[in-house]
Amino acid sequence: MATATLPLANSQQPTANSPLWPLYATLFASAAIVVGLIWDISWHRTIGRDTFWSPPHVLEQVAALIAGLSCGWLVLRTTFGGDRPAKQSSIRVWGFYGPLGAWVCIWGTAMMIASAPFDNWWHNAYGLDVKIISPPHMVLAWGMMGIQVGAMLLAVSAQNRGAHDPRLKLIYAASAGILLTMFATVIVEDAGFGNEMRSPMFYRMTAIVIPVALIGTARASGLRWPATTVAAIYTALMLVMIWILQLVPATPLLAPIYNPVTRMVPPPFPLLLIIPAFLLDLVLPRTRAMKDWLLAPLLGVGFVVVMVGVHWYWSEFLLSPAARNWFFAVDKWDYTNRLGPWRYEYWNTVAATGFARSMGWTLLAATISSFLGLRIGRAMSRVQR
Amino acid sequence: MTRLLSRALGAFAFVLICAAHIGSPDTWFEGNAGPYRLLVHVSSPGVVPAIADISVRVYDSAREAGRVAVTASVNKFDAAGAPPPPEQAIPVAGDPELYAISLWVMSGGSNSVTINVSGAKGAGSVIVPAVFVASRRLSLDGPLATGLALVGLVLFAGIVSIAGAAAREASLPPGTPVDAARRRRGRIALGAAAVILTLALLGGRAWWRAEDAAYRRSIYRPMPAAASATDSSATDSSATDSAAASTIELRITDSAWVASRNESLPPGRSRGGFTPLIPDHGKLMHMFVVSDDLRAFAHLHPSTSDTVIFTARRPPLPGGPYHVYGDVVHESGFAQTLTAPLVLRPQTAEPSSGSRGDDSWHVTVVPATSGVTSSRETMVRWDRPVAPLVAGRPAPLRFTITDLEGNPVELEPYMGMAAHAVVMRDDRSVFIHLHPSGTVPMAAKRSFDLRTASDTVPGTLSRRVTATDSAASSTHAGMTLGNVVSFPYAFPSAGQYRIWVQVKRAGRVVTGAFDAEVTADERPAGG
Numbered sequence: 001m002a003t004a005t006l007p008l009a010n011s012q013q014p015t016a017n018s019p020l021w022p023l024y025a026t027l028f029a030s031a032a033i034v035v036g037l038i039w040d041i042s043w044h045r046t047i048g049r050d051t052f053w054s055p056p057h058v059l060e061q062v063a064a065l066i067a068g069l070s071c072g073w074l075v076l077r078t079t080f081g082g083d084r085p086a087k088q089s090s091i092r093v094w095g096f097y098g099p100l101g102a103w104v105c106i107w108g109t110a111m112m113i114a115s116a117p118f119d120n121w122w123h124n125a126y127g128l129d130v131k132i133i134s135p136p137h138m139v140l141a142w143g144m145m146g147i148q149v150g151a152m153l154l155a156v157s158a159q160n161r162g163a164h165d166p167r168l169k170l171i172y173a174a175s176a177g178i179l180l181t182m183f184a185t186v187i188v189e190d191a192g193f194g195n196e197m198r199s200p201m202f203y204r205m206t207a208i209v210i211p212v213a214l215i216g217t218a219r220a221s222g223l224r225w226p227a228t229t230v231a232a233i234y235t236a237l238m239l240v241m242i243w244i245l246q247l248v249p250a251t252p253l254l255a256p257i258y259n260p261v262t263r264m265v266p267p268p269f270p271l272l273l274i275i276p277a278f279l280l281d282l283v284l285p286r287t288r289a290m291k292d293w294l295l296a297p298l299l300g301v302g303f304v305v306v307m308v309g310v311h312w313y314w315s316e317f318l319l320s321p322a323a324r325n326w327f328f329a330v331d332k333w334d335y336t337n338r339l340g341p342w343r344y345e346y347w348n349t350v351a352a353t354g355f356a357r358s359m360g361w362t363l364l365a366a367t368i369s370s371f372l373g374l375r376i377g378r379a380m381s382r383v384q385r
Numbered sequence: 386m387t388r389l390l391s392r393a394l395g396a397f398a399f400v401l402i403c404a405a406h407i408g409s410p411d412t413w414f415e416g417n418a419g420p421y422r423l424l425v426h427v428s429s430p431g432v433v434p435a436i437a438d439i440s441v442r443v444y445d446s447a448r449e450a451g452r453v454a455v456t457a458s459v460n461k462f463d464a465a466g467a468p469p470p471p472e473q474a475i476p477v478a479g480d481p482e483l484y485a486i487s488l489w490v491m492s493g494g495s496n497s498v499t500i501n502v503s504g505a506k507g508a509g510s511v512i513v514p515a516v517f518v519a520s521r522r523l524s525l526d527g528p529l530a531t532g533l534a535l536v537g538l539v540l541f542a543g544i545v546s547i548a549g550a551a552a553r554e555a556s557l558p559p560g561t562p563v564d565a566a567r568r569r570r571g572r573i574a575l576g577a578a579a580v581i582l583t584l585a586l587l588g589g590r591a592w593w594r595a596e597d598a599a600y601r602r603s604i605y606r607p608m609p610a611a612a613s614a615t616d617s618s619a620t621d622s623s624a625t626d627s628a629a630a631s632t633i634e635l636r637i638t639d640s641a642w643v644a645s646r647n648e649s650l651p652p653g654r655s656r657g658g659f660t661p662l663i664p665d666h667g668k669l670m671h672m673f674v675v676s677d678d679l680r681a682f683a684h685l686h687p688s689t690s691d692t693v694i695f696t697a698r699r700p701p702l703p704g705g706p707y708h709v710y711g712d713v714v715h716e717s718g719f720a721q722t723l724t725a726p727l728v729l730r731p732q733t734a735e736p737s738s739g740s741r742g743d744d745s746w747h748v749t750v751v752p753a754t755s756g757v758t759s760s761r762e763t764m765v766r767w768d769r770p771v772a773p774l775v776a777g778r779p780a781p782l783r784f785t786i787t788d789l790e791g792n793p794v795e796l797e798p799y800m801g802m803a804a805h806a807v808v809m810r811d812d813r814s815v816f817i818h819l820h821p822s823g824t825v826p827m828a829a830k831r832s833f834d835l836r837t838a839s840d841t842v843p844g845t846l847s848r849r850v851t852a853t854d855s856a857a858s859s860t861h862a863g864m865t866l867g868n869v870v871s872f873p874y875a876f877p878s879a880g881q882y883r884i885w886v887q888v889k890r891a892g893r894v895v896t897g898a899f900d901a902e903v904t905a906d907e908r909p910a911g912g
Binding site (some may be wrong): 037048049052085088089090091092093094100103104107110111114118121123124125126127128129135157159251252253254255256257258260328331336338382383384385 | 557
């Protein structure tokens with residue numbers, strides 16, 4: 001655990017000479033990537049047409065460069081700078097020294113850059129963005145994840161070495177909140193609308209993705225309310241994006257236009273992850289002695305029960321006229337949508353027996369995801385370099 | 386690893402080409418937008434969605450340069466939704482009449498490009514139908530493939546090394562030396578990461594192959610068809626009107642199209658994705674029968690009772706291997722050329738050139754160069770500049786029709802047009818039917834011009850198109866009938882071509898046949 005390394009960290013002061021700016025730089029890059037992604041999705045839902053040099057793409061590319069260059073500098077400084085404590089808190093790859101997070105960031109940047117010519121060829125060969133999930137986009141997504149995981153590893157190792165510094169705990173929580181936003185954005189693309197919150201798919205998707213992200217990051221945090229903080233950062237980031245995007249004038253530039261929008265279409269309202277996160281923060285400190293394989297089903301089942309309990313009824317509000325305002329920003333649809341009563345109806349609902357059968361798999365998925373989260377969290381709390 | 390990657394990439398290293406008009410997917414259109422006469426070229430990107438490059442020549446606008454505004458937008462034929470706002474075309478440097486614009490094409494099939502021109506003479510717009518289909522497969526080879534393979538190799542080695550180093554050292558307190566157990570742990574992690582990533586890459590390769598296979602299935606192919614010929618008992622098929630005359634038949638064998646003949650289906654139902662046929666110049670099909678040595682050529686108009694079997698009387702063509710090309714236009718404006726091989730048995734009648742009604746045929750005795758026609762009274766001359774013909778650049782397809790003394794002659798409309806032309810490459814990889822208005826069938830243009838938002842049921846628009854087509858086929862609005870005809874077109878590739886030009890004079894169709902050698906464009910690619 002983080003506290004176990006405190007005396008050693010204090011005695012050697014490995015963070016004393018290490019500048020904090022690479023942590024801020026990679027945190028900024030990580031945030032810029034998820035902001036760029038949300039902006040880019042909104043761009044495609046509103047304007048439709050883009051280029052390699054569209055503003056959200058440029059933001060993501062700049063973020064990749066910032067992450068890659070600052071981590072590259074960190075590696076060169078650690079290797080050749082003669083900073084012995086820095087070298088001693090590094091890992092060695094191909095003869096060079098640097099923190100694990102820096103290496104993962106560099107790799108993520110290289111993946112993102114490599115995806116560009118591949119994606120360009122792919123578009124020429126098979127068409128422009130025929131599918132979001134394509135091999136070059138996967139290379140890009142792994143690159144983005146690399147930078148975000150790298151930023152988090154950089155923060156968590158600094159936190160684990162210097163747990164006395166509250167800034168390090170906050171930087172780590174922020175990097176985790178950004179990663180959770182990335183995970184949630186990937187689900188939200190398909191299942192984030194209130195209309196989906198009575199379909200088994202919504203609970204299946206969240207059960208797969210959220211526990212691993214929430215538990216994995218919360219367990220390694222030195223904060224008193226880690227999961228709640230991480231979920232709050234996700235919620236705040238999403239709300240800011242929603243409130244800003246819907247202010248920006250934009251019109252569709254591709255045919256056919258079924259919904260003539262005049263402002264950027266914002267993402268759906270954030271999921272109420274803060275509620276399961278708060279409960280997680282109550283449970284985790286009280287179950288330290290429990291084995292992971294016993295704790296995982298408890299957390300998994302608990303997560304699904306809370307998600308169903310919360311979102312089943314919350315979605316009623318999201319579909320009601322009371323949510324059709326700038327604050328909740330529901331009822332914002334793509335230019336390609338033919339508007340109709342479907343906007344206020346539940347989608348993909350199934351009969352109670354079907355829902356129950358699907359829940360069996362959902363509980364299993366949540367358990368596995370929680371188990372992975374516990375293991376990742378444990379490993380993260382041990383990262384020193 | 387590099388070899389594995391490059392072999393994986395090499396599996397994609399061939400290119401497949403086919404298109405709506407065989408081998409000639411670009412759209413050329415010459416016509417009026419209000420007071421302006423335009424030449425529009427819409428390049429086909431060969432894949433959808435993609436960006437189509439469009440160039441617009443505004444004739445006689447050089448003096449107005451700087452004051453002419455050209456805008457364009459693309460919309461799908463059957464889209465009930467609004468088109469995007471038109472976008473500004475950019476004047477092309479060095480050519481005061483030329484404007485260029487690139488537009489996104491989102492949906493395959495029958496689309497339209499709306500061109501708006503405004504200037505001192507006023508404003509006008511024109512709808513140019515354009516078919517966009519996936520027509521080619523791109524290879525991944527050369528420096529790009531090598532570069533990507535090398536980068537992939539470095540990325541693979543990089544993440545595997547990072548995983549190994551992380552397992553070895555990341556959880557060690559700073560300053561603690563790496564012991565043997567840690568080293569072993571690092572090696573195991575490195576190996577495990579390599580295995581997992583290799584499996585992931587193999588999965589990625591399988592995924593890529595599946596995507597590629599799905600794409601190949603989506604590449605446009607015309608409806609399959611079969612051709613056959615029947616021999617009459619009569620010895621001279623050209624002279625008899627009996628039902629036993631020799632015939633040439635083109636039968637659509639596309640099962641979805643044929644099944645739609647089932648009477649239990651509601652009328653006007655879309656047939657296997659295709660809307661019903663509409664007449665072009667009063668004919669549901671323009672059938673071209675061309676011998677494989679390109680010496681014999683016939684332009685026929687078969688009759689049909691079910692839009693599945695199309696039957697035409699056989700003209701006195703010599704025996705031998707042929708290909709039949711059936712040009713049809715669907716209600717959506719989608720034009721396609723159905724094709725099938727055919728073997729004609731020799732007939733006792735002497736092969737000859739001639740015409741019967743709108744049907745015409747032409748047998749070349751010697752390889753055509755210029756001025757050879759199917760008539761003893763009329764000469765068709767290709768006003769060809771000395772400069773070689775280059776693939777991809779506008780071809781000077783301008784022809785003058787005179788009598789044998791060189792005096793201008795008066796032409797009559799041939800199926801509503803001043804002239805028809807067929808361009809074919811000697812290996813049959815290119816076949817296209819041109820008019821002075823370009824590659825766009827008039828029926829497709831009319832289906833776009835007449836379409837309203839309420840035309841949601843297949844078959845309703847085609848009735849209006851048919852009604853106006855029969856009236857329009859005799860007098861074509863805005864058509865000038867001098868003795869010079871020209872066809873806006875660019876040869877799509879280098880090679881040997883034959884061009885048949887057809888006009889009508891004194892009630893008879895006159896065909897001129899010409900050979901053309903087209904050279905490759907030497908300009909650097911992408912320029």
